[in-house]
Amino acid sequence: MMKKQQYRFPTIGEVVKELFNATGLLPQKHNLTSIIVCEKHKKSIQKSLERLAKEDSKIGDQLDDALDILANILYELIEDEKFTLAFMASIQDALEQYKDLVRGDGTYLSLANSIKWVIQNRLVDRLLTSLFKNTLAFRVDVFENGVPDDQFWWLPEFDSQRNKWNLPITKVWQWIYQSQGVSQTHFHNPIRSDTSYQHNKHLLEKYKQYERNLESAQRWTSCIQLPSTHTLFKNLNDSLGAQSYCFDSNERQLKSYKTMLFISRLTTFCSNRIQETYGDDVLYQLVRNLKKQYGRYERETSGYRYEVEKHISTRTTRHSDYVNAWGDLTRELWWFRADDLMKRLPKVEEYLRRHGALMSKHNQIKLLVNNLGSSNVYSLMNQERHSPREAIPTPFPELFMRGINIKKQATLLQEIQEYRTDIESAGLQGLLCWVVEWAFATYYYRQEIYDKAHLHYIQAFQLARYTAGNQQYALVNQYIESCAKAKDYKGFKKAIAWANYLGIKVRWLRGMDDPEAEKNLRCVYQFMQQARYWQL
Numbered sequence: 001m002m003k004k005q006q007y008r009f010p011t012i013g014e015v016v017k018e019l020f021n022a023t024g025l026l027p028q029k030h031n032l033t034s035i036i037v038c039e040k041h042k043k044s045i046q047k048s049l050e051r052l053a054k055e056d057s058k059i060g061d062q063l064d065d066a067l068d069i070l071a072n073i074l075y076e077l078i079e080d081e082k083f084t085l086a087f088m089a090s091i092q093d094a095l096e097q098y099k100d101l102v103r104g105d106g107t108y109l110s111l112a113n114s115i116k117w118v119i120q121n122r123l124v125d126r127l128l129t130s131l132f133k134n135t136l137a138f139r140v141d142v143f144e145n146g147v148p149d150d151q152f153w154w155l156p157e158f159d160s161q162r163n164k165w166n167l168p169i170t171k172v173w174q175w176i177y178q179s180q181g182v183s184q185t186h187f188h189n190p191i192r193s194d195t196s197y198q199h200n201k202h203l204l205e206k207y208k209q210y211e212r213n214l215e216s217a218q219r220w221t222s223c224i225q226l227p228s229t230h231t232l233f234k235n236l237n238d239s240l241g242a243q244s245y246c247f248d249s250n251e252r253q254l255k256s257y258k259t260m261l262f263i264s265r266l267t268t269f270c271s272n273r274i275q276e277t278y279g280d281d282v283l284y285q286l287v288r289n290l291k292k293q294y295g296r297y298e299r300e301t302s303g304y305r306y307e308v309e310k311h312i313s314t315r316t317t318r319h320s321d322y323v324n325a326w327g328d329l330t331r332e333l334w335w336f337r338a339d340d341l342m343k344r345l346p347k348v349e350e351y352l353r354r355h356g357a358l359m360s361k362h363n364q365i366k367l368l369v370n371n372l373g374s375s376n377v378y379s380l381m382n383q384e385r386h387s388p389r390e391a392i393p394t395p396f397p398e399l400f401m402r403g404i405n406i407k408k409q410a411t412l413l414q415e416i417q418e419y420r421t422d423i424e425s426a427g428l429q430g431l432l433c434w435v436v437e438w439a440f441a442t443y444y445y446r447q448e449i450y451d452k453a454h455l456h457y458i459q460a461f462q463l464a465r466y467t468a469g470n471q472q473y474a475l476v477n478q479y480i481e482s483c484a485k486a487k488d489y490k491g492f493k494k495a496i497a498w499a500n501y502l503g504i505k506v507r508w509l510r511g512m513d514d515p516e517a518e519k520n521l522r523c524v525y526q527f528m529q530q531a532r533y534w535q536l
Contacts, residue, residue, distance in 0.1 A: 004430075005110055005430055006110065006111045007107060007108060007109065007110055007111070007114075007430055007431050007467060008107060008111055008114065008465070008466040008467040009101070009102050009107055009111075009114050009115075009118070009466045009467070010111065010114075010115060010466070011053055011054075011055055011465075011466060012052075012059075012063065012095065012098065012099065012102075012501070012502075013049070013051075013052030013053035013054065013055055013059065013062075013063070014053045015095070015098060016049065016052060016053075016063065016066055016067070016095075017049045017050070017052065017053045019070070019091065020049060020066070020070065021269065022266045022269040022270055022273075023070065023074070023229060023262070023265070023266050024226070024227070024228040024229040024230075024232075024265050024266075024269070025070060025073045025074060025077070025228075025229055025230075026042060026045065026046070026073075026228070027042065027073075027228060027230045028228055028230065028231065033073060033076055033077075033230070034076060035069065035072045035073045035076055036069075036073070045066075045069060048062055048065065048066065049066060052066060055465075055498065058497070059497060059498065059501050060497060060500065060501050063501070067088065067091065067092075070088070070091075071084060071087075071088045074087065074088075074262075077229060077230070077233060077258065077262070078142075078255060078258050078259055078262060079255065080142050080255050080259065082138045082139055082140045082141065082142070083138075083140050083142050083259055085134075085138045086134040086135055086137070086138040086140050087134075089130075089134045089137070089138065090130035090131070090134050093126075093129070093130050093133075093134075094126055094130065097122070097126055099502055099503050100503070101118070101122065102466055102469075102502065103469070103470065103472065103473075103502060103503060103504060104469055104470050105469045106467060106468050106469030106470070106471065107466075107467060107469070108388075108391075108392060108393070108396055108431050109388060109391060112277065113388075113391070115277075116277075116278055116282065117386065117388055119274065119278075119282070119286065120282070120285075120286070120382075120386040121382065121383050121386050123286070124286070124289050124290055124293050124379075124382070125293070125375075125379050127290070128290070128293055128294060128297045129297075129334070132297050132298075132301050132304075133330065133331070133334045136304060136305060136308070136330045137326070137327045137330035137331060138327065139323075139326065142252075142255050142256055142259045143256060143259070143260075144252075145252040145253050145255075145256045146179065146253070146256060147256070147260070148171065148172070148175040148260075150171060150175075152287075152290075152291055152294075153168060153171045153172060153175065153260070153264070154168050154260075154263050154264060154267050155168060155267065155271075155287050155290060155291070156168060156267070156268070156271040156283065156287060157171075157287075158280070158284055158287075164223075165223070165271065165275065165280075165283075167223055167264075167268045167271060167272075168263070168264035168267045168268050168271070169220055169221070169226070169261070169264040169265055169268040170220075170221045170222075170223065171264065172260045172261055172264040173217060173220065173221050173261075174221070175260075176236075176257055179253075180243065182243070184214070184217060184218070184221070185214060187217075187239050187243070188210060188213045188214035188217050188235070188239045188242075189207070189210035189211055189213065189214045189242070190210070190242050190243060191203065191206065191207055191210065191242075192207070192210070192211070192214075206242075209238065210238075210239075210242055213235045213238055213239055216231070216235055217235060217239075220232075223272075226265065226268060226269060226272070227265075229261070229262055229265055232261050232262075232265060233258055233261070236257060236258065236261065240254070271283060274286065289378075289382065292378070293375060293378055293379075296373075296374045296375035296378060297375055299374075300373055300374070300375055301337075304330065304333050307329075307333060308326060308329045308330055308333070311329055312325055312326055312329060341372060341373075341376055344371055344372055345372065347371075348367065348368060348371050348372060351367070352364060352367070365377065368380075393426070393427075393428060393431070395426045395428065396428060396431065396432075399419075399422065399423055399426060399428060399432060400432060400435065402419065403419060403423075403432055403435035403436065403438075403439060404435065404471070406419055406439045407435065407438050407439040407442050407536065408442070408535075408536060410439055410442070410443050411443075411446075413440075413443060416436065416439045416440055416443060419436065419439065420436045423435075423436065433463055434459075434460050434463035434464035434467060434468060434475075435460075437456045437457075437459040437460035437463060438456070438457075438460040438464070438475060440453075440456040441453050441454075441456035441457040441460055441478070441482070442478070442536040444456065445478075445482070445536065446536070450482065450485040450486060451486060453482055453485075454482045454483070454485065454486040454488070457478065457479045457482040457483075458479070458491075460475060460479070461475060461476065461479040461495065465498075472502075472504060473504055473505070474536075476495060476498070476499050476504055476506075477499075477506060477507050478533075478536060479495050480492060480495045480496055480499070480506060480507075480528070481507075481528045481531065481533070483495060484524075484525050484526075484527075484528035484529045485528065485529055487529075489525060492521070492525055493516075493521060496509065496515070496516065496521065497516065500515060500516060506524075508524045508527060508528070509521075509524055
């Protein structure tokens with residue numbers, strides 16, 4: 001059976017599930033941790049991630065639990081609190097930004113092309129903002145013990161001579177070998193050239209284990225296979241142990257190795273996904289943009305550490321207060337950066353509106369850079385370059401607005417039925433079916449036929465999530481009211497939980513301290529059974 005085309009952004013749960021896949025932190029059977037104590041526990045987590053992706057059950061609690069598990073496994077493996085806090089803060093930042101995107105921006109693109117749009121328009125700045133802000137806020141120092149000469153070891157590099165990608169995980173392993181002053185073969189199997197193992201049972205077992213580690217590393221650095229993070233670290237520890245590596249005196253170096261392997265595993269996974277789904281050109285452009293924008297961020301934020309140090313010296317001397325104040329001051333700097341842009345942008349736009357026609361393109365860009373900063377100008381130009389406007393089906397804007405108007409004021413069923421026929425004739429039923437259902441729902445609501453209205457509200461709500469952008473506010477609030485009128489308390493609670501999960505305000509609950517408390521829910525549930533809104 002052919003899978004139906006979906007026009008939406010990924011659910012938050014789908015994003016988190018892919019994050020787990022990218023990090024490789026869920027262990028294999030033989031690599032269980034104190035966080036995941038048995039195979040049954042791991043499968044329970046995987047089922048929870050599946051439910052989160054489908055948005056079944058208690059999604060808010062499941063999201064928090066999933067992120068806690070991710071953080072705990074990461075800390076147990078790397079044992080670096082600063083890096084773990086910075087990484088998880090970056091994830092939280094990205095999810096908040098993504099929720100804001102989904103609340104405000106609708107999509108008329110397929111699921112795959114919606115993801116591509118996010119990658120091309122939002123990923124670069126989101127990634128770099130988190131990288132620069134959180135490494136400073138949490139004073140990440142895991143890389144101070146040495147890093148590869150290649151500044152962008154964490155990004156893939158296209159080798160035009162070999163016509164293939166040199167992936168981050170390969171770069172990091174090669175740097176580890178180089179830093180230890182040995183070849184790949186000698187690093188993983190130092191007794192390979194010593195034939196005495198053939199006559200010693202104990203050495204023979206070691207040889208077999210080392211050889212397996214070497215073969216695994218060869219598969220990984222040849223891009224044949226991508227292991228879990230646990231498997232990577234076990235191979236690293238085994239191989240260093242075979243070198244008579246002094247783990248105690250080289251603790252910082254070992255942390256650096258592990259952190260870089262973890263990051264390279266994540267970025268290798270993402271690179272493979274992008275290349276396989278969208279091709280070499282999209283990945284090449286993304287890497288190019290990341291490198292150029294990295295330089296702009298580096299120049300524009302080079303004084304931030306000095307600013308934090310200058311202000312913090314007058315504030316506190318206690319260590320716990322110092323740590324918190326350092327993080328707060330860093331975040332304030334980045335908040336000011338964003339706030340300053342929002343204040344300057346309208347003024348610059350107004351100036352260009354009045355005088356832009358008299359200015360050359362070069363002078364317009366110069367004005368923008370001087371007032372907004374080169375990184376912000378790049379972001380604006382990049383969004384324009386990757387605008388999906390050309391992908392808008394020709395009749396879509398007119399049919400969309402017509403549907404919204406019908407939803408607001410239709411008094412005849414025939415008007416909605418004719419609209420449905422028109423969008424089907426235009427081949428846009430997959431894109432606008434949620435508008436049709438919403439129009440039917442509001443029609444029956446006005447007729448006070450609430451049972452029929454509710455059936456259409458259910459469909460409209462399910463179809464519009466992660467698709468309808470800022471229209472979701474009105475729709476989810478109407479659906480919540482419809483659940484109350486249909487005496488569907490379970491649906492009522494689930495809809496409120498979803499709205500809170502996405503950060504959509506719910507009428508009559510928005511001012512309450514605990515909007516999901518049973519007492520408050522019951523109160524609003526009773527009220528909405530009687531309430532009547534004329535403007536829909």
